[in-house]
Structure formats: structure tokens, C-alpha cells
Amino acid sequence: MTKALATFFLRDLERLKSELLQYKSEINLWKISGEIKNSGGNLTTHLIGNLNHWFGALLAKNGYQRDHYAELNTSNVPLETLLEDIEKIKILVERELPKVTQDQLQGLYPGPIPYNMNMQEFLLHLLAHFSYHLGQINYHRRILDK
Numbered sequence: 272m273t274k275a276l277a278t279f280f281l282r283d284l285e286r287l288k289s290e291l292l293q294y295k296s297e298i299n300l301w302k303i304s305g306e307i308k309n310s311g312g313n314l315t316t317h318l319i320g321n322l323n324h325w326f327g328a329l330l331a332k333n334g335y336q337r338d339h340y341a342e343l344n345t346s347n348v349p350l351e352t353l354l355e356d357i358e359k360i361k362i363l364v365e366r367e368l369p370k371v372t373q374d375q376l377q378g379l380y381p382g383p384i385p386y387n388m389n390m391q392e393f394l395l396h397l398l399a400h401f402s403y404h405l406g407q408i409n410y411h412r413r414i415l416d417k
Contacts (some may be wrong), residue, residue, distance in 0.1 A: 272376055276394050277368040280322075283401050284361050288354060290408045291315060295416050297350045302415040309343060311411040312353070314404045317342040319356045322364070325397055329382035330367045 290311070294300050300312040309317075320342040327335040376391035384393050 273368045299416045301346045311408045
């Protein structure tokens with residue numbers, strides 16, 4: 272199961288990079304308009320922070336400190352930095368997911384989670400969450416990248 276999860280997380284991280292590289296202008300990555308309150312850039316920093324928290328701080332115990340507010344409110348992070356951060360997350364996922372045993376998947380996540388589910392269910396939830404925001408980034412790019 273962890274191999275499949277790693278495959279899907281890595282696939283979607285590559286898709287995230289692809290979406291970011293398709294913006295016509297780096298400035299457009301940070302646009303908001305009307306009811307669109309989250310920019311593609313902010314959704315990207317949110318996804319990076321989310322995986323750094325769940326894979327880094329809680330699985331790898333690497334000391335990552337999440338700033339959820341900043342993820343959705345910081346602007347103008349250089350595209351190059353976002354792409355570098357995505358590469359770091361890929362390494363983290365590749366390194367940490369294979370360490371998770373079948374017994375661990377059936378048990379509790381190594382930290383408080385917002386839902387009553389086992390680790391396997393929560394990892395699937397994280398993948399769905401990532402895909403949801405990836406779709407938002409795709410729409411953001413197609414609507415506001417002018």
C-alpha cells in the first residue's frame with residue numbers, strides 16, 4: 272500500500288510542478304479575483320506546508336514547524352523556490368513512506384489528526400486533499416492567468 276501511495280503522491284507532485292510551469296507569468300501565480308480568494312501560489316505553499324507537516328514533522332520527526340496562516344497569506348514566493356520545495360517534498364515522501372509498516376497503517380497516525388481514522392485512511396485523505404487543491408490550481412491558472 273505504501274508503494275502505491277508514494278507513486279500517487281509523487282505523480283501529483285509532478286503534476287503540481289507542471290501546473291506551476293504552465294503559468295504565462297510568475298505574477299499571475301499570485302492573482303486573486305472576486306470569489307477566488309486563494310491564489311495558485313498560496314494553494315501551492317499550502318500543499319507544501321501540509322506535506323511537510325504530515326510527512327516531515329510527524330513521520331520523519333524532522334522538526335518542521337507549520338505556519339498554516341502563512342501558507343494561505345504569503346505572496347510572491349519565487350517560482351524557483353516553490354519548485355525547489357516540491358523537489359524536497361518528493362525526497363521526503365520517497366524516504367518516509369516505505370518505512371511505514373502494514374501494522375502502522377492499521378494503527379494511529381503518529382500525531383493528532385483531525386479525523387477518526389487509521390493511518391492508511393488518513394494517508395488516503397491526504398492524497399485526496401492534495402488532488403482537490405491541485406484541481407483548484409488548474410482552474411486558477413486557466414481563469415486568472417491572463
